Amino acid sequence: MSAGEWAIRAEGVSKKFGLTLRQSMKYGMSDVGRKLFGRSSTTDVLREGEFWAVNDVGFELGPGEALGIMGVNGCGKTTLLRILNGVYAPDKGHVEVKGRVGALIAAGAGFAPMLTGRENVFVNGALLGLSTKEIDGLMDEIVAFSELGEFIDLPVKNYSSGMFVRLGFAIAAMSRPDILLMDEVLAVGDLNFQKKCYDHILQLKRNGTAIILVSHAPGAIWAVCDRGLFLDRGRVHVDGAIEDVIRAYDDQNSKNARESDIQFSQAEAHAQQIAKPQAVSVGPLEQSEKRPGTGDVTCTDFRVVAIDGSERVSELEFLQPFAIEVDVTVIRPIENFILRVVLDAVHYRSIVTLDNYEQGSPIPMLQPGKYTFKIKVPNQNFRPGAYAFNVSVVSKHVGTHLFLWWKCAHVVVLSPRHQFLYSEPNAVMHFDAKFTHCTLDGDK
Numbered sequence: 188m189s190a191g192e193w194a195i196r197a198e199g200v201s202k203k204f205g206l207t208l209r210q211s212m213k214y215g216m217s218d219v220g221r222k223l224f225g226r227s228s229t230t231d232v233l234r235e236g237e238f239w240a241v242n243d244v245g246f247e248l249g250p251g252e253a254l255g256i257m258g259v260n261g262c263g264k265t266t267l268l269r270i271l272n273g274v275y276a277p278d279k280g281h282v283e284v285k286g287r288v289g290a291l292i293a294a295g296a297g298f299a300p301m302l303t304g305r306e307n308v309f310v311n312g313a314l315l316g317l318s319t320k321e322i323d324g325l326m327d328e329i330v331a332f333s334e335l336g337e338f339i340d341l342p343v344k345n346y347s348s349g350m351f352v353r354l355g356f357a358i359a360a361m362s363r364p365d366i367l368l369m370d371e372v373l374a375v376g377d378l379n380f381q382k383k384c385y386d387h388i389l390q391l392k393r394n395g396t397a398i399i400l401v402s403h404a405p406g407a408i409w410a411v412c413d414r415g416l417f418l419d420r421g422r423v424h425v426d427g428a429i430e431d432v433i434r435a436y437d438d439q440n441s442k443n444a445r446e447s448d449i450q451f452s453q454a455e456a457h458a459q460q461i462a463k464p465q466a467v468s469v470g471p472l473e474q475s476e477k478r479p480g481t482g483d484v485t486c487t488d489f490r491v492v493a494i495d496g497s498e499r500v501s502e503l504e505f506l507q508p509f510a511i512e513v514d515v516t517v518i519r520p521i522e523n524f525i526l527r528v529v530l531d532a533v534h535y536r537s538i539v540t541l542d543n544y545e546q547g548s549p550i551p552m553l554q555p556g557k558y559t560f561k562i563k564v565p566n567q568n569f570r571p572g573a574y575a576f577n578v579s580v581v582s583k584h585v586g587t588h589l590f591l592w593w594k595c596a597h598v599v600v601l602s603p604r605h606q607f608l609y610s611e612p613n614a615v616m617h618f619d620a621k622f623t624h625c626t627l628d629g630d631k
Contacts, residue, residue: 194366195282196247199243200281201239201243207236241421250396252397256399256401257436262419291356291359304350308326414432430506477592509564525581530577543560
């Protein structure tokens with residue numbers, strides 16, 4: 188980002204609150220009175236019973252850049268986002284923005300419960316600075332993206348939290364903001380809608396929207412953001428590369444767990460258990476199962492290998508890239524061939540799906556023969572824990588699997604610095620994957 192090419196910037200931003208409602212009201216009335224009578228304000232110093240929720244935070248973010256903000260609960264993330272959105276005025280410092288700001292900070296925030304979803308689109312669009320004509324022009328896109336269908340004309344008081352998120356994100360994103368602010372609200376939606384949202388976020392980023400994402404999910408931060416802030420007690424403790432921010436967040440979580448009387452013994456047991464990588468225990472793993480399907484194709488081998496293909500791997504370091512190799516024998520020609528790999532968090536559920544069609548490598552026709560498919564995953568961001576792979580072959584013209592191999596391989600992702608293992612089964616993980624294939628004798 189060149190000098191002057193910023194979309195949003197904050198300098199020395201601080202915000203304080205009172206510990207009790209009585210103190211907050213007392214100090215608030217005092218501050219208003221001082222301003223009315225032209226007396227100097229005391230908002231830049233702490234008074235009895237006050238604390239800094241955000242303390243001296245500063246950054247610049249340019250068009251097309253994305254900033255991730257992480258920290259444990261109570262560190263000031265949401266307060267900072269509300270300051271950036273103009274909901275709160277800072278007690279110290281200032282925020283400058285260039286352009287239209289779209290925000291999704293809390294599910295249902297800003298919606299009038301007695302109005303329909305469609306009517307709320309007009310209200311929220313007006314708050315974003317859109318004209319009635321502009322909102323009319325975007326309405327079909329908003330309704331289609333939200334997938335609310337006929338429920339768009341239902342009063343939003345009857346909406347579920349997931350429906351609020353769908354409509355709120357659609358309004359914020361489809362209004363084509365110059366700056367998009369998002370809190371952890373997408374965690375409410377289902378997996379398919381989360382993926383759809385993150386894909387759209389990345390498209391907005393490519394089109395020049397500056398994005399600020401607050402999240403507890405390192406996978407989401409890693410997939411979207413270029414750099415990050417790690418907040419602790421309102422202050423910036425790490426400002427830099429995403430890897431450094433994620434590790435600081437993991438360190439803080441581990442520290443908090445060790446300091447908890449309830450979790451101390453369990454955390455220590457896990458830490459000792461994986462002090463050496465070979466000592467990792469992931470519990471019983473489900474058995475592999477092949478289902479032949481139509482008999483037109485079969486998978487003879489599935490390998491998780493180093494990124495250069497030099498060796499098989501059963502363990503990965505946190506953030507370590509890797510590759511997948513699948514040997515496939517085609518018996519009869521297959522039109523619109525799709526090889527699909529599904530990753531499961533062991534004992535939970537599917538968290539990510541890859542296939543050559545969705546990744547931009549369609550195969551209109553695959554002739555009989557033996558092939559090796561290679562999927563390179565250069566920016567893996569899996570949370571520490573155990574994972575299982577499933578592979579299937581489908582055709583866009585056949586309504587069933589041509590072949591299915593369930594639990595064909597397992598891999599364990601080690602915790603950074605040998606901290607205790609923990610799972611985040613509700614995270615949606617995204618990464619770029621490149622599909623290639625060749626015959627076993629090397630011909631493309």
